[in-house]
Amino acid sequence: MFDNFVVPDLLPAAPELFLAFMALVILMIDLTVKDRRRTLTFALTQLTLVGCAVIQLGTSTGDVVYTFSNMFVDDLMADLLKLFLYMTVIMVLFYSRAYILDREVMNKGEYYVLALFATLGMMVMISANNFVTIYLGLELLSLSLYAMVAMNRESVTSTEAAMKYFVLGALASGLLLYGMSMIYGATGSLEITGIAERLYGGGVNKSVLTFGLVFLVAGLAFKLGVVPFHMWIPDVYHGAPTSVTLFIGSAPKLAAFAIVMRLLVNGLITMAQDWQAMLVILSVLSMAIGNLAAIAQTNLKRMLAYSAISHMGFMLLGITTGVVGGDARFALNAYSSAMFYVVAYVLMSAGTFGMILLMARAGFEADNLDDFKGLNKRSPWFAGIMMMLMFSMAGVPFFIGFFAKFAVLQAVVAAGYMWLAIVAVLFSLIGAFYYLRVVKLMYFDAPLDESPLTAALDMRILISANGLAVALLGIFPQVIMSLCAYALLRSL
Amino acid sequence: MSTYPLLSLAIWIPIVAGLVVLATGSDRNAPLARMLALFGSIAAFLVTIPLWTGFDIANGGMQFVELRNWIPRFNINYHLGVDGISMLFVVLNAFITIIVVAAGWEVIQEKVAQYNAAFLIMSGLMNGIFTSLDGILFYVFFEASLIPLYLIIGVWGGPNRVYAAFKFFLYTLFGSLLFLLALMYLFINSGGSFSILEWHKLPIALGAQIWLFLAFLIAFAVKVPMWPVHTWLPDAHVEAPTGGSIVLAAIALKLGAYGFLRFSLPIAPDASHELSGLVVALSLIAVVYIGFVALVQADMKKLVAYSSIAHMGFVTLGFFMFSAMGIEGALVQMVSHGFVSGAMFFCIGVMYDRVHSRQISDYGGVVNKMPKFAALFMLFTMANAGLPATSGFVGEFMVILGAVKFNFWVAFAAASSMVIGAAYSLWMYKRVIFGDVANHHVEELSDINKREFAILGVLAIATLWMGLYPQPFTEVMHASVNDLLRHVAISKIQ
Numbered sequence: 001m002f003d004n005f006v007v008p009d010l011l012p013a014a015p016e017l018f019l020a021f022m023a024l025v026i027l028m029i030d031l032t033v034k035d036r037r038r039t040l041t042f043a044l045t046q047l048t049l050v051g052c053a054v055i056q057l058g059t060s061t062g063d064v065v066y067t068f069s070n071m072f073v074d075d076l077m078a079d080l081l082k083l084f085l086y087m088t089v090i091m092v093l094f095y096s097r098a099y100i101l102d103r104e105v106m107n108k109g110e111y112y113v114l115a116l117f118a119t120l121g122m123m124v125m126i127s128a129n130n131f132v133t134i135y136l137g138l139e140l141l142s143l144s145l146y147a148m149v150a151m152n153r154e155s156v157t158s159t160e161a162a163m164k165y166f167v168l169g170a171l172a173s174g175l176l177l178y179g180m181s182m183i184y185g186a187t188g189s190l191e192i193t194g195i196a197e198r199l200y201g202g203g204v205n206k207s208v209l210t211f212g213l214v215f216l217v218a219g220l221a222f223k224l225g226v227v228p229f230h231m232w233i234p235d236v237y238h239g240a241p242t243s244v245t246l247f248i249g250s251a252p253k254l255a256a257f258a259i260v261m262r263l264l265v266n267g268l269i270t271m272a273q274d275w276q277a278m279l280v281i282l283s284v285l286s287m288a289i290g291n292l293a294a295i296a297q298t299n300l301k302r303m304l305a306y307s308a309i310s311h312m313g314f315m316l317l318g319i320t321t322g323v324v325g326g327d328a329r330f331a332l333n334a335y336s337s338a339m340f341y342v343v344a345y346v347l348m349s350a351g352t353f354g355m356i357l358l359m360a361r362a363g364f365e366a367d368n369l370d371d372f373k374g375l376n377k378r379s380p381w382f383a384g385i386m387m388m389l390m391f392s393m394a395g396v397p398f399f400i401g402f403f404a405k406f407a408v409l410q411a412v413v414a415a416g417y418m419w420l421a422i423v424a425v426l427f428s429l430i431g432a433f434y435y436l437r438v439v440k441l442m443y444f445d446a447p448l449d450e451s452p453l454t455a456a457l458d459m460r461i462l463i464s465a466n467g468l469a470v471a472l473l474g475i476f477p478q479v480i481m482s483l484c485a486y487a488l489l490r491s492l
Numbered sequence: 493m494s495t496y497p498l499l500s501l502a503i504w505i506p507i508v509a510g511l512v513v514l515a516t517g518s519d520r521n522a523p524l525a526r527m528l529a530l531f532g533s534i535a536a537f538l539v540t541i542p543l544w545t546g547f548d549i550a551n552g553g554m555q556f557v558e559l560r561n562w563i564p565r566f567n568i569n570y571h572l573g574v575d576g577i578s579m580l581f582v583v584l585n586a587f588i589t590i591i592v593v594a595a596g597w598e599v600i601q602e603k604v605a606q607y608n609a610a611f612l613i614m615s616g617l618m619n620g621i622f623t624s625l626d627g628i629l630f631y632v633f634f635e636a637s638l639i640p641l642y643l644i645i646g647v648w649g650g651p652n653r654v655y656a657a658f659k660f661f662l663y664t665l666f667g668s669l670l671f672l673l674a675l676m677y678l679f680i681n682s683g684g685s686f687s688i689l690e691w692h693k694l695p696i697a698l699g700a701q702i703w704l705f706l707a708f709l710i711a712f713a714v715k716v717p718m719w720p721v722h723t724w725l726p727d728a729h730v731e732a733p734t735g736g737s738i739v740l741a742a743i744a745l746k747l748g749a750y751g752f753l754r755f756s757l758p759i760a761p762d763a764s765h766e767l768s769g770l771v772v773a774l775s776l777i778a779v780v781y782i783g784f785v786a787l788v789q790a791d792m793k794k795l796v797a798y799s800s801i802a803h804m805g806f807v808t809l810g811f812f813m814f815s816a817m818g819i820e821g822a823l824v825q826m827v828s829h830g831f832v833s834g835a836m837f838f839c840i841g842v843m844y845d846r847v848h849s850r851q852i853s854d855y856g857g858v859v860n861k862m863p864k865f866a867a868l869f870m871l872f873t874m875a876n877a878g879l880p881a882t883s884g885f886v887g888e889f890m891v892i893l894g895a896v897k898f899n900f901w902v903a904f905a906a907a908s909s910m911v912i913g914a915a916y917s918l919w920m921y922k923r924v925i926f927g928d929v930a931n932h933h934v935e936e937l938s939d940i941n942k943r944e945f946a947i948l949g950v951l952a953i954a955t956l957w958m959g960l961y962p963q964p965f966t967e968v969m970h971a972s973v974n975d976l977l978r979h980v981a982i983s984k985i986q
Contacts, residue, residue: 376647380517380606391639396665397632403563406628406672410566413676421676425669432665436642436658444646444654481565 009067012074014059015052015082016123022048023116030109038107042097045112046090049119053086062490066129070191073129077261077339077491080483081126081254088251088346089119094462095354096243098455102362106151106241114151115247118144122255129266131180131190134259135173138223141255142169145248149240161239168222168232176219182212183268192267199270210274216263217278224256226316227285230309234293237305242360242367245301246353249308250346256312257342260319265335265492272323279320280420286313287427294434301367303434304352307393310431311349315341317424318408321415330415332492336485337407343480344392344404347473351389351466358382358455358463372438374447382453382460383442385467392470394435395428399474407481497558498539499572502582503619506536506589510612513605522604529593529608536615537586543574544583544968552576552971554625554689562629566679568686571626576972577753577823578622580965581746584830585622587954588742589615592735594947595838599734599845600648607648611735614640618743622750627675627686630754634747635668641736641744649731656724656731663714663724671711674704678759692758692979695986701763708756709771715748718771718808719778722801729797730850734841737793741800741833746826749807753819753976757811761980768812775812776905778805783912787919792843792850795920796836799876802909803829809906810891813898814980819973820966821890827965828875828883828958835872835951839865842944843924847933852923856930861937866925868940868948873921875955877914883958 010017026048030041056079064075093115100106117140124137146169150162184190186209187198198204221229237245264275290310297303318338322331359366359375366372376383392399405428412421455463473480509532516525548555554573562570574582592611600607617640620633638661646657679686682694696704714721725745729737757764779802786798803825810822842865843858844850859866875882878889888910895903929935940948958965 376603376606396639397636402632402635407566409673410676410679413673414680418673418677421673422670425673429662429666429669433658433662436661439642440646440654440657443643444657478563478565481563485565 008069009065011059012065012067013072013127015055016120016127018055019048019052019116019120019123022051023113023120026116027109027113030113033109036107037101038109038112041109041112042093045116046093048116049086049090049093053083056082056086064491066193070193071130071133072124072127074127075491076487078127078258080487081258081339082123084343084346085119085122085126085251085254088254088350089115089247091350091354091462091466092243092247092250094458095246095350095357098459099241099243099357099360102360103152103241105154106243108151111148111151114144114148118148118247119251122251125255126258128259128262129192131184131192134262135177135180137255138176138259139173141252142173145244145252148244148247149236151244152241155241157239158241161236164239165232165236172219172222172229175215175222179212179215179217179219182208182215186212192262195267196269199268209271213268213271213274214278217275217282220256220260220263221282224253224260224312224316225309226282226312227289227309230286230289233309234302234305237308238299238302242301242353242356242365246350246357249304249353250350253308253312253342253346253349257315257339261335264319265322265331269323269328272328273326276320276323279316283313283316283320284420284423286310286316287424291427291431291434294431297434298369299367300356300369300372300438301353303369304349307431307434308349310427311341311345311393314405314408314424314428315345317420318411320420321411321417324415330411332485332488333414334411335492336481336488337411339484339488340407340481341404343484344400344473347466348389348392348401348470351385351463351470352393354463354466355382355386355389358459359453361454369438369441370448372441373445375442377447378450379453382463385464386442387439388467388471390435390438392474394432396432397474398471400470400477402474403477403481498543499556499558499574499582499619499623501539502536502543502586503572503616503623505539505616506532506586506612506619507616509533509536510609510616513612514609516605519602519604522601525605525608526593526597529612530590532612533586533589533593533615536612537583537590540583540586543579547576547579547968549576549967550971552975555579557625562626566628566686567684568628569626570629571687572623573625574623576969577976578750579968580823580827581622581743581750582619584746584827585615585618585743588738588830588834591834591838591947591951592738594943595738595841596733596735597943599841603647607644607735610640610644611739614644614739618747621747625688627678627688627691629686630688631668631672631675634671635665637744637747638664641740644736645728645732648733648736651731652727653731656727659724660728663721667711667714667721670707674707674711677704688754688759694759695984696760698762698766698985701760701984702766705756705760705763705767708751708760709767712748712751712756713774715751716745716804716808717748717801718774718805719782719801720774722778722782725801726794726797729800729837730791730793734837734844737837737841738834741796741837742830745800745804746830749804749811749822749826752808752811757980758976760984762983762985764812764980765814768814771808771812772902775805775809776902778802779809779906779909780912783909783916787912787916789916790852792840792852792920792924793837794850795852795916796833796840796876799913799916800829800833802913803833806888806891806906806909809902810887810894813891813894814977815894815897816970816973816977817890818894818898819976820969821887821892821894823887823969823973824883824890824958824962824965825887828887828955831951831954831958832872832875832882832884835948835955836876838944838947838951839869839872842940846937849933852920854931855924855934856927857925857934858937859925860929861934862939864945865940865948868945868952869925870921871952871955873917875959877917878910879914881956881959883955883962885959886962
């Protein structure tokens with residue numbers, strides 16, 4: 001009766017299993033926590049993430065390993081992205097700590113557990129090798145995030161943001177599922193590597209496949225937040241409590257990059273011509289709308305939302321240039337540049353939202369641009385950190401943002417799309433304007449509020465480290481660049 | 493030849509000194525910040541002196557070369573070196589930095605540490621630009637140097653500083669982004685090298701050369717600045733504090749002109765010949781038309797700013813004569829303009845600090861109250877007008893000689909500018925310095941103090957030295973300029 005049952009190899013999924021187990025344990029332990037600050041819950045959550053990282057490093061073989069009947073894959077790209085993911089989530093939770101302590105309704109054990117489940121969802125997405133696995137991870141992430149956005153239930157804007165996020169997110173999931181079902185119909189496989197083999201063999205109904213691809217790309221575009229599927233981004237970024245915006249604005253970009261790689265590159269590389277054309281349109285539109293709309297914002301979170309749209313558009317440029325005229329010679333260069341871009345973006349984005357959290361106090365959000373006026377008078381050090389983050393986002397050297405843009409642009413130029421590179425740099429020029437405006441507010445204007453910053457020491461140290469990392473990795477970008485390239489080399 | 497990494501020291505001493513100055517923090521430590529900044533800038537200047545004294549004038553290639561891996565993933569190297577074209581600018585830059593730190597000694601009372609740090613860091617970055625032999629290294633320094641200047645204009649500038657700072661930043665960024673794409677194109681076409689010296693040897697088809705040349709032209713024309721993309725400069729100058737104006741005029745403008753010699757001419761020689769007419773025309777417009785614009789300015793700083801554009805027009809004109817006389821004249825003009833325009837802006841700053849006005853009409857009869865100042869100002873005004881025996885004359889004269897060989901009418905138009913230059917410089921001088929004491933502000937003027945006298949004195953010595961005995965300046969250029977010309981004469985089309 002159980003002849004067909006094979007115990008799957010659990011080792012490649014060890015970090016996921018550990019995280020799932022710990023999340024449940026923490027949920028229970030939290031019931032007994034009497035401390036209003038929930039220090040124990042917080043500490044356990046962070047230790048869990050550190051534990052995941054240790055397990056990840058310990059179990060990584062460097063080879064591509066499939067398990068759970070090929071539904072789950074562990075390769076070097078997954079390992080690396082997950083390590084960045086743990087680092088990001090640890091940082092995010094540290095940054096959020098003071099903010100949620102000041103806001104009674106949010107400082108619940110559930111906050112940490114939801115963050116862990118969202119992380120688990122992202123890990124599953126990163127390691128997915130099957131449509132079902134991707135969907136599973138995606139929904140785990142999305143549902144956790146919906147709940148986190150709505151966590152501040154006394155706030156009308158947060159509730160509204162959660163509602164919007166939920167409705168549009170569900171629609172996007174629907175699109176994605178529909179696209180997946182079409183591709184399943186055309187190829188008869190749900191397994192990504194299996195689909196790739198079918199397509200390679202030929203004899204697949206092209207029109208059904210293309211139809212499915214369109215929906216698939218639309219669904220991915222929703223999750224990445226690129227134009228014209230970006231509507232939810234500004235509202236959710238703006239409406240969500242800043243600590244949750246920080247979460248949404250950083251780590252999930254890594255996972256979104258991973259599923260784009262899994263679906264489009266691992267699965268549908270033979271259709272690269274079709275999806276690359278779609279991505280080019282998405283990317284140019286995102287850079288245009290993202291950068292132009294960001295200029296008009298007075299709320300920093302909203303501005304960063306539009307900036308996120310433009311950054312994701314820029315990142316897509318790297319993915320669109322992998323295959324040129326059926327020639328995949330540039331693939332590694334192109335995809336690793338996109339991966340480096342995402343990692344760099346996550347680092348900058350975490351730092352920037354972290355700065356908003358650093359400036360926020362009980363009953364004060366610090367998310368308007370004007371709240372940053374005269375920061376140089378109040379705290380030259382943190383004004384300097386924020387300035388580095390802004391110049392990095394604008395792509396000015398010596399900061400990591402420059403080399404991220406550089407890597408993607410050289411991939412675009414190498415692929416021969418000079419016009420695309422010109423469009424990209426012109427929109428970055430427009431983008432530079434609103435980042436410069438933040439620097440202007442901090443340095444050229446007088447403060448509205450002279451009070452010194454009151455953030456805790458650990459927060460100060462971490463934000464400083466984040467800002468300095470943006471500068472140091474800008475001077476020595478080689479390490480992460482080659483890590484990304486090597487990981488993809490071993491995974492593709 | 494020295495075994496010390498002199499060029500790295502010239503770049504990193506000011507940057508590290510800038511960070512140390514920054515660490516002194518609030519204005520309570522202002523005296524310490526000033527002393528540290530002065531010490532740092534002098535140390536940075538001292539390490540550049542061996543570059544000049546140890547320079548091998550017979551060698552037209554790169555000297556004091558340093559080569560290390562930086563980003564092997566893209567074959568980007570930390571590759572430094574100077575030749576006869578760039579060496580003087582490193583020394584000039586380090587020298588001007590001392591002047592700038594001294595110029596802000598008493599005037600700048602707010603955020604002193606940040607002010608001095610910005611200038612020191614910028615000085616290091618600019619040395620990086622002049623010494624980089626790797627395209628990306630050059631670009632990184634080129635663009636990073638925008639940040640301190642943006643802050644200097646925006647934080648310590650005049651009433652319209654925000655507008656000027658943004659205009660400055662976005663204009664120059666626009667130029668450099670296209671430049672970046674040109675670098676990437678060269679990277680791909682050279683089979684994966686960012687070495688500028690490799691690119692010099694790279695054969696490129698004419699069509700591609702023209703695109704490259706245009707991309708370079710936009711980047712460098714904005715920086716020089718050439719007509720018609722010069723409009724950011726007067727705004728930036730007017731709003732910048734004195735130190736900012738000095739650096740802008742003395743060093744920052746040279747970056748664009750230097751770029752022509754390092755990138756445009758040797759990498760795209762055929763396109764340079766092909767499009768030399770365009771550059772010559774733009775340069776002549778700058779020389780003549782901008783000269784007239786300078787004549788009608790009511791604001792002294794604007795007047796000198798426009799005169800800078802006209803002088804830089806001479807420089808680009810000289811480059812595209814394709815003769816040793818023209819290029820060396822242009823280089824001499826660049827160095828000389830560094831001294832003279834720096835001094836002019838400092839003189840205006842001296843008056844502005846006392847009267848708080850830059851309008852010519854607010855002055856008159858200054859000589860009655862500030863005789864020492866009037867005498868020194870006279871010298872620099874004459875140098876600005878290109879009077880023989882001052883440094884201003886040597887460069888302009890050499891460029892005009894070069895132009896005569898190229899085309900008589902070009903030389904004629906260029907020479908006419910010496911008249912215009914004399915007109916706007918001397919007329920401004922006359923209105924500001926001579927005549928009766930104009931108002932009670934002028935009545936209350938006190939003559940320059942020791943610090944100001946020392947700064948102007950040093951600049952005056954430099955100006956006269958270059959005017960009377962330019963040999964030490966020109967002899968280092970010969971070999972490199974001749975190499976460049978030989979290189980440019982050979983077609984790269986295959």
